[in-house]
Amino acid sequence: MPWSEVVVPVTLVLMGGGMLTAFAQLISARSQLQKARQDDERLPAEVQSVWLGGAEKAVAALQVALDRAEKQITRLESALDKEREVSMIKDQRIVDLEHQLFQMRTQLNRLQTQADKLGTEINELKEEG
Amino acid sequence: MPDTFEMLIAALCLISGIPIALGFPTVNSVTSLLPVWLIRCWGADLALAGLLILIGLIAGRAAKTVNRRMFMIQIEQAGLTMLGTGSAVLMMSIMTIGGWRAALPVGTYLALTLSCYFRTIEISDVKRGIERSRRRDAVE
Numbered sequence: 001m002p003w004s005e006v007v008v009p010v011t012l013v014l015m016g017g018g019m020l021t022a023f024a025q026l027i028s029a030r031s032q033l034q035k036a037r038q039d040d041e042r043l044p045a046e047v048q049s050v051w052l053g054g055a056e057k058a059v060a061a062l063q064v065a066l067d068r069a070e071k072q073i074t075r076l077e078s079a080l081d082k083e084r085e086v087s088m089i090k091d092q093r094i095v096d097l098e099h100q101l102f103q104m105r106t107q108l109n110r111l112q113t114q115a116d117k118l119g120t121e122i123n124e125l126k127e128e129g
Numbered sequence: 130m131p132d133t134f135e136m137l138i139a140a141l142c143l144i145s146g147i148p149i150a151l152g153f154p155t156v157n158s159v160t161s162l163l164p165v166w167l168i169r170c171w172g173a174d175l176a177l178a179g180l181l182i183l184i185g186l187i188a189g190r191a192a193k194t195v196n197r198r199m200f201m202i203q204i205e206q207a208g209l210t211m212l213g214t215g216s217a218v219l220m221m222s223i224m225t226i227g228g229w230r231a232a233l234p235v236g237t238y239l240a241l242t243l244s245c246y247f248r249t250i251e252i253s254d255v256k257r258g259i260e261r262s263r264r265r266d267a268v269e
Binding site: 007018019028036 | 162163164167170171174178181196197199200203204206207208210211213214215217218221222225256263
């Protein structure tokens with residue numbers, strides 16, 4: 001088959017492929033722009049302004065980031081305080097329970113001694129009787 | 130300043146693509162090989178490619194945000210893909226008609242096609258790099 005007969009289908013494939021690729025790139029560009037805008041709204045610091053320069057914008061963006069960092073530190077500190085408080089309550093409870101256990105053991109020993117004494121008395125009475 | 134060479138090529142494509150798309154006479158090699166409707170499509174492809182590249186270059190330069198600039202670079206990328214295709218079609222036609230005697234124009238259009246595709250790949254790399262740095266920033 002001579003090359004000149006293949007030119008038309010090859011051209012069709014080439015152009016079709018090229019146009020489809022370009023169309024896909026345009027759609028992807030549009031969706032990425034929307035996604036980037038949504039992401040930027042959630043960004044703590046305005047990275048764009050830092051990139052684009054301008055000392056004021058950069059300082060403002062860093063200030064925002066600093067504020068966020070401070071808030072996070074405060075939040076973490078309060079969480080740590082709560083954890084400490086919970087830990088202290090647990091320690092106190094353990095001490096209380098240990099004390100109660102000690103008292104119970106003492107009482108148990110006393111009762112045991114009393115029971116031994118009563119047992120001895122019973123045995124003596126039986127021997128006399 | 131945007132790449133003046135790329136801008137010149139884009140303007141040339143736009144200016145020459147519109148009359149071809151409208152059915153005015155064009156390059157002999159293409160006319161003798163392709164049907165009229167396909168020649169018009171080729172012209173439209175060239176014109177659209179030129180337009181997209183020009184928009185991408187000029188508006189990208191004027192863009193005030195990184196997102197907008199990235200969007201315009203991608204517009205330019207789409208235009209370059211179309212220009213690469215159009216240039217490849219012309220190269221193929223000249224090669225078919227002229228054979229080895231047409232080595233110089235074939236080489237020129239081959240270089241144009243390849244440079245379009247290499248620039249497209251370069252833009253994809255830049256996009257990936259920016260996305261990676263964004264993801265890293267988001268994690269940190």
